[in-house]
Amino acid sequence: MTILGAGLSGSLLSTLLSQGDYRVQLFEKRSDPRKSELEEGRSINLALSYRGWSALARAGLKERVRSRAIAMWGRMMHDERGNLSFQPYGTDDQAIYSVSRLGLNQLLIDEAEKAGAELFFEHRCEEIYLKQGKAIIHDLNEKESFLTEPDLLIGADGAFSTLRTAMQKTPRYNYSQSFIEHGYKELSIPAKNGEFALEPHALHIWPRGGYMLIALPNADKSFTCTLFLAYEGKESFAQLTSPTAVTHFFEKRFPDALAVMPGITEEFFQNPTSDLVTIKCYPWSRYGKNVLVGDAAHAIVPFYGQGMNAGFEDCRIFMDLLQEHGGDYEQMIYRFQDLRKPDADAVAELALHNFIEMRDLVADREFLERKKVEAELHHRFPDRWIPLYTMVTFTNIRYSEALRIGQQQDRIMRQVMKHYDYASELTDQDYERIVALLDNGE
Numbered sequence: 001m002t003i004l005g006a007g008l009s010g011s012l013l014s015t016l017l018s019q020g021d022y023r024v025q026l027f028e029k030r031s032d033p034r035k036s037e038l039e040e041g042r043s044i045n046l047a048l049s050y051r052g053w054s055a056l057a058r059a060g061l062k063e064r065v066r067s068r069a070i071a072m073w074g075r076m077m078h079d080e081r082g083n084l085s086f087q088p089y090g091t092d093d094q095a096i097y098s099v100s101r102l103g104l105n106q107l108l109i110d111e112a113e114k115a116g117a118e119l120f121f122e123h124r125c126e127e128i129y130l131k132q133g134k135a136i137i138h139d140l141n142e143k144e145s146f147l148t149e150p151d152l153l154i155g156a157d158g159a160f161s162t163l164r165t166a167m168q169k170t171p172r173y174n175y176s177q178s179f180i181e182h183g184y185k186e187l188s189i190p191a192k193n194g195e196f197a198l199e200p201h202a203l204h205i206w207p208r209g210g211y212m213l214i215a216l217p218n219a220d221k222s223f224t225c226t227l228f229l230a231y232e233g234k235e236s237f238a239q240l241t242s243p244t245a246v247t248h249f250f251e252k253r254f255p256d257a258l259a260v261m262p263g264i265t266e267e268f269f270q271n272p273t274s275d276l277v278t279i280k281c282y283p284w285s286r287y288g289k290n291v292l293v294g295d296a297a298h299a300i301v302p303f304y305g306q307g308m309n310a311g312f313e314d315c316r317i318f319m320d321l322l323q324e325h326g327g328d329y330e331q332m333i334y335r336f337q338d339l340r341k342p343d344a345d346a347v348a349e350l351a352l353h354n355f356i357e358m359r360d361l362v363a364d365r366e367f368l369e370r371k372k373v374e375a376e377l378h379h380r381f382p383d384r385w386i387p388l389y390t391m392v393t394f395t396n397i398r399y400s401e402a403l404r405i406g407q408q409q410d411r412i413m414r415q416v417m418k419h420y421d422y423a424s425e426l427t428d429q430d431y432e433r434i435v436a437l438l439d440n441g442e
C-alpha cells in the first residue's frame with residue numbers, strides 16, 4: 001500500500017498496517033520531522049481524547065504517548081477582570097490531554113519505521129492516474145520523478161490533498177470548502193521562574209462573545225495560546241496593525257493573559273494569521289483503487305478538538321474493516337466511506353457549533369445551570385443520559401449518533417430551562433421525568 005502524507009493520520013495508519021504485516025510505502029513532501037527543530041521555534045499542541053487514545057491503544061502506543069501528555073480536567077474560564085472559574089469536563093477520571101503535535105508525529109513516524117514501513121521524506125506526490133491506480137512521486141533532492149503502482153493508494157495528505165484534487169476532476173464529484181470569518185494566531189505564555197504561569201491541568205479560555213483566546217499547557221511549562229478573531233470588523237485582525245494596537249486590545253480584553261505574555265508584540269507580528277476551513281467531499285474513493293483518510297477526507301474547524309481524533313478513529317476503523325474484508329480492498333473502502341461519511345459530516349457540524357459554545361455560552365448563566373442539570377442527569381442515569389460533550393470526547397459512540405442524541409437532548413433541555421432558573425430547583429421527580437422523555441424519543 002502507498003500512503004501519501006506522514007502527518008498524524010498517515011503515520012499512525014502506516015504503523016497499524018505495518019504491524020499487520022502489510023507492505024507500506026509512505027511518501028511525505030516535507031523533510032523528516034524527527035530531524036527538524038520545533039517548527040518556526042514554536043511548540044504547538046493538540047487536545048487528544050478518547051477516540052484518539054483508542055486508536056493509539058490499537059497500535060500499542062497508549063502508555064508511551066500518555067507519559068508525554070498533560071491531563072486537562074476542565075475549562076478554566078478567565079473573565080475580563082481576571083476572575084477564574086473552573087468547569088470540569090466530566091467525571092473525576094475524565095480528562096482531555098495536551099500533546100505536542102511535533103512530538104506525537106515524531107513518535108508515530110518512528111513506530112511506523114520500526115514496524116517495517118518504508119519512509120520517503122522530501123518526496124512529493126505530483127500527479128495521480130485514478131483509473132490505473134498509479135501515482136507520480138517527485139524526489140525533491142534528486143529532482144527525479146517515478147511512478148508507483150500500489151494495490152491501494154491512501155491519501156492522508158491533509159486538507160489540500162493531491163489525491164482529492166485528482167478526484168475533484170472526475171465527473172459528478174461532490175466537494176465543498178467553507179472558511180469561517182475568523183482566523184487564528186498562535187502565541188505563547190512562557191514558563192515563569194521555571195514553573196507554569198497558569199494552572200497546568202486545565203484548558204484555559206478567555207471567552208469574549210465574538211472571539212476568544214485559549215491556552216493549552218506544554219511539557220516545557222509554557223502554554224501555547226491561540227487567538228481566534230474575525231479577519232474584519234470592529235474588533236478584528238484588521239485593526240491590530242501595530243504593537244500599540246495589540247497591547248491596547250489585550251489590556252482591555254485579556255489583561256491577565258497579557259501579564260504573562262512578555263513577548264506578545266513580537267510574536268503577534270512574527271507568527272502568521274491562518275484560516276479555518278471545513279472541507280467536505282464524496283466519494284472518498286474513485287474507481288476502487290484509492291481512498292482518502294483524515295483531513296484529506298474531512299477537514300473541520302478545531303473547536304471541538306476532534307480533527308486529529310477523527311483522523312485516528314478513521315485509522316482504527318480502517319483496520320477493523322480490513323480485517324473483516326481480508327484482501328478485498330475495493331469492498332473494504334466502499335464500506336469505509338459509507339460508514340465514515342455521516343460521522344465526518346456530524347463532527348464538522350459539532351465543531352462549528354462548539355465555537356459558539358466556547359467563545360460565548362461558557363460565560364452564560366443559563367448555559368451553566370443547564371450544564372449542571374445535565375451533569376446531575378448523567379450522575380443519576382449514567383447510561384441513559386450522556387451529555388453531548390461526553391459522548392463526543394469520552395466515548396467511541398458514532399459522531400452521527402452523538403449528534404442525533406445531542407439534538408434530542410437540546411430540545412428537552414430548552415423546555416426544562418423555560419421552567420427553571422437554577423439546577424437546584426429541580427426535584428428527584430423532575431430528573432425522572434426528563435430522562436423518560438429522552439428514553440421515549442421525545
Ligand SMILES: Cc1cc2nc3c(=O)[nH]c(=O)nc-3n(C[C@H](O)[C@H](O)[C@H](O)COP(=O)(O)OP(=O)(O)OC[C@H]3O[C@@H](n4cnc5c(N)ncnc54)[C@H](O)[C@@H]3O)c2cc1C
Binds near residue numbers: 004046124161293
Ligand atoms: C489551530 C488548530 C488546532 C487544532 N487542534 C486540534 C486538537 O486540539 N485536537 C484534534 O484532535 N485536532 C486538532 N486540530 C486538527 C488536526 O490538526 C488535524 O485534524 C490533523 O493534523 C489532521 O491530520 P492529517 O494527518 O489528516 O493531515 P495533516 O496533519 O495535514 O498531514 C498531511 C501530511 O501530508 C503531507 N502532504 C500534503 N500533500 C502531499 C503530497 N502531495 N505529497 C506528499 N505529502 C503530502 C503534508 O506535508 C502533511 O505532512 C487542530 C487544527 C488546527 C488548525
